[in-house]
Amino acid sequence: MTATNQLWRLARYPEGLPTTEDLVFEEGPLAPLGEGEVRIRICYISIDPANRLWIRPEGSYIPPFPLGSVMPAACIGVVHESSHPRYQPGDWVQGIWGWQDFVTLPGGPEDRQLPMEEGGILHLPEPPPGSDYLDFFGLFGxxxxxxxxxxxxxxxxxxxxxxxxxxxxxxxxxxxxxxxxxxxxxxxxxxxxxxxxxxxxxxxxxxxxxxxxxxxxxxxxxxxxxxxxxxxxxxxxxxxxxxxxxxxxxxxxxxxxxxxxxxxxxxxxxxxxxxxxxxxxxxxxxxxxxxYMDRMEEAVETLAGWKASGELHMELEVRYGIDNCLGAFHSLFDGSNRGKLVMCLNESGEP
Amino acid sequence: MTATNQLWRLARYPEGLPTTEDLVFEEGPLAPLGEGEVRIRICYISIDPANRLWIRPEGSYIPPFPLGSVMPAACIGVVHESSHPRYQPGDWVQGIWGWQDFVTLPGGPEDRQLPMEEGGILHLPEPPPGSDYLDFFGLFGxxxxxxxxxxxxxxxxxxxxxxxxxxxxxxxxxxxxxxxxxxxxxxxxxxxxxxxxxxxxxxxxxxxxxxxxxxxxxxxxxxxxxxxxxxxxxxxxxxxxxxxxxxxxxxxxxxxxxxxxxxxxxxxxxxxxxxxxxxxxxxxxxxxxxxYMDRMEEAVETLAGWKASGELHMELEVRYGIDNCLGAFHSLFDGSNRGKLVMCLNESGEP
Structure with missing residues (x-):
């Protein structure tokens, strides 16, 4: 089991584009798993413009994430260790867990329905034929x-x-x-x-x-x-x-x-x-x-149909390494990214 | 028959609140009525904030009225002289004729449907019981x-x-x-x-x-x-x-x-x-x-019902004299008017 976690911590609310003084890269030990907790290894981090709104001190459509938080972002990961019966090692899950290698959370009595909820864990279904888990960030997300x-x-x-x-x-x-x-x-x-x-x-x-x-x-x-x-x-x-x-x-x-x-x-x-x-x-x-989350099925049916007929595709730009998150984020604002940006935390490119 | 017309002419597009250099008060003779023409004595002029938009050189929801125009405004009047069969002296009519005592227009083959149209003449129906012609500016207008x-x-x-x-x-x-x-x-x-x-x-x-x-x-x-x-x-x-x-x-x-x-x-x-x-x-x-002009009847039915039951009334502030138009217009912008502003062009207060 990995004993360390690498993460980006929100040390200061940025003015303009975030710098390494606003978001500080840290490495620290992982505490042993507590009773009822789940540890998730994050495989993919979605790098999105809206993340910038979540760290505006005046708030946006959600209250600002507090200073000291891990820089927030949507993630997809795999359960790594679990002492909660709902979560088994190898389960694919998603949530707002931020720029880090591992997240450790208390397992709830049921999946939380809002992926926007801090600390929520949502199980992912099998991807439709021809799709993979990354599509839950993009096409079906x-x-x-x-x-x-x-x-x-x-x-x-x-x-x-x-x-x-x-x-x-x-x-x-x-x-x-x-x-x-x-x-x-x-x-x-x-x-x-x-x-x-x-x-x-x-x-x-x-x-x-x-x-x-x-x-x-x-x-x-x-x-x-x-x-x-x-x-x-x-x-x-x-x-x-x-x-x-x-x-x-x-x-x-x-x-x-x-x-x-x-x-x-x-x-x-x-x-x-x-x-x-x-x-x-x-x-x-x-x-x-x-x-529109309660109308998700209606959309996914149409979108998956278009994907299958070749009338819809999503271009992904996958970058690698937790330490490159900030640079990737900057590229959203200078227009240098190509397609939806995803950080992959395994250098091999495999989850 | 009156031989003169008093009017306010748009001499210059105003910057900010119009002054007497932008809108110039003039008096001049009325030409004899031409063949097929109608001369309307204006009884009431509606003084509205939107008039200011109509004299913005960059235009608004309509193109700007050209320099040299009479200052535009919605009016209600009575046919004074006519050499056109659709219009008889004493007919009540409305149109966008501006800040002046008389307007002389060619009579068309039919009433124009859009009172916004420059030069249009629309016959007014009898006011509903308990209402008068002024209600066509306000409540039913x-x-x-x-x-x-x-x-x-x-x-x-x-x-x-x-x-x-x-x-x-x-x-x-x-x-x-x-x-x-x-x-x-x-x-x-x-x-x-x-x-x-x-x-x-x-x-x-x-x-x-x-x-x-x-x-x-x-x-x-x-x-x-x-x-x-x-x-x-x-x-x-x-x-x-x-x-x-x-x-x-x-x-x-x-x-x-x-x-x-x-x-x-x-x-x-x-x-x-x-x-x-x-x-x-x-x-x-x-x-x-x-x-919504084509749904006018639907609204007037409801509005007239509320008026009859005492649940709707419109406060009018009637001022007098064509020479007071500019002062009345200013009062819209400094908040000193009380109710919908109307200029009455007969000092006795009667049409």
Missing amino acids: VHGLTAFFGMTDVGKVKPGDTVLISAAAGAIGSLATQIARNLGCRVVGLAGGPEKCAKVVEQFGADACIDYKSDDIREKLSVLAPNGVDVYFDNVGGEILEAAIDNMAHHGRIVFCGAISQYNDSDARGPANYMKLLYKQIELKGFLVFT | VHGLTAFFGMTDVGKVKPGDTVLISAAAGAIGSLATQIARNLGCRVVGLAGGPEKCAKVVEQFGADACIDYKSDDIREKLSVLAPNGVDVYFDNVGGEILEAAIDNMAHHGRIVFCGAISQYNDSDARGPANYMKLLYKQIELKGFLVFT
Whole structure:
């Protein structure tokens, strides 16, 4: 049995991008397992923009994680040791356990239903044929459900709608792009750089992709969406949101899924052209996937069908080593990641 | 027949509150009536915050009125002279004719359906018993329909909802307050000064009213809406919107009806706490009453019923004289008006 744990501890709430003074890498011994406890070896850590919101001292959609916590993140792991009857060594489980090798938790009388709950442990089912456990992070997890319900329930897309998607090469955006296309929409993506833009069109099936780093977004949109954007699926906020609002159709819908441009900024702000939401009678709706957790099966059935028919895939960028978590996290904010970021804690690449 | 017309001409697009250099008062002769033309003597001019949006050079929900136009506003008048068979002297009509004594227009083959259309002439029906022509500005006009559909269709209020209404002593806000109360909601108003606040509670039936000039809005709201605001009917934008967002319930709705605090400001901005729309999964929807014009009868039936039973009334502040239009308009923005503002162009107070 491993006697040490490596982890990243939240020592200070970051201003802007977290540094090694905010998140401190530590190594320490593991205490012997207590009565009724479970020790999980973490195999995969999901590196997501939303994690940044969880360590804002003013809170976000959840209260801030307290100083001294392990840097929080969604994880998938295998039960390593257990003195609780519900958990057997080798069981696959998920939860919000953070950037560390091992987590040790009291086993509850039943699986907790909310993976967002701190300390919760949820057993994973067998992956559907052709899928693996990592798909529970992406396609069948919060990313897939966010893209699916954001597009259908919040955005209320109809065949023929012109749909604009920011961060279209990203984890959620790439799924949203494929889902909108599968639902018969005309899809325009937004991504940074020619490589990502090519991928959005060629791999994810958008009709066009605007390079926000080099294109004039408003000019491009006026050509690509001459009758206006019916649905804007927003992951970024800021100036790109403003350009989208300028090009929305009357009675358009904005799916407010995220605003990564604002996450490191304590001085976040709403769009300067806010008045146009009135002029064009636009509906803007914030949503969190947790609202839809009880409709998970409905989404997974459709998503798994598309996966099986080759109409939906999720690109993963797997990196290795617990010590590389912070660098991986930074790459989300400078746009250098390629696909959904996952840390794999076994250097061999196997769980 | 009167040989002269007095009017206010848009000489320059205002920055901030319009001055007499932006809107110039003029008097000039009336040309003889041409073939097929109608001359209308304007009896009442509706003085509304939205008029300010119509003279923003960048446009709003309509293109800007061109320089040289008469200052635009909704009017009710009586046909004075006509050489068109559809219009007889003495007919009551309405349209967007602006701040002037007389308007002379070509008569069309039929009434135009959109009163927003420049140059349109719409015949008015007989007012319902107990009502008069002025009610077509207020209760049965854009104000009543805005409050009604804003509260029902956009805000989707349910009995028991906590509803917050800004400018609750104003033309639309006072109607929205009464409508929400009539629909079984708990209503909290926002108004400036003790006199207006008393009116919102005593005359319009709100459960409470916050004085935004002297109260700490956030503190008051935390007491008056301890479980959060379900529906915020916003007429003002700016800091009051931000305070409302801070106190919204999860899954709350914001009815974006107007943002008077921003109308004189070319540097308008969205709420600084925009991110909370995501965290609390709030729906914010801009709407214009013109979208609902084809459902006018549905609203008027309900509104007239409430008026007849004494559950709905509209306070009018009638001022006199075409030369006082600009002063009346200013009072909308410094909060000194009392009720919906109407200019009556006959000093006797009779049409």
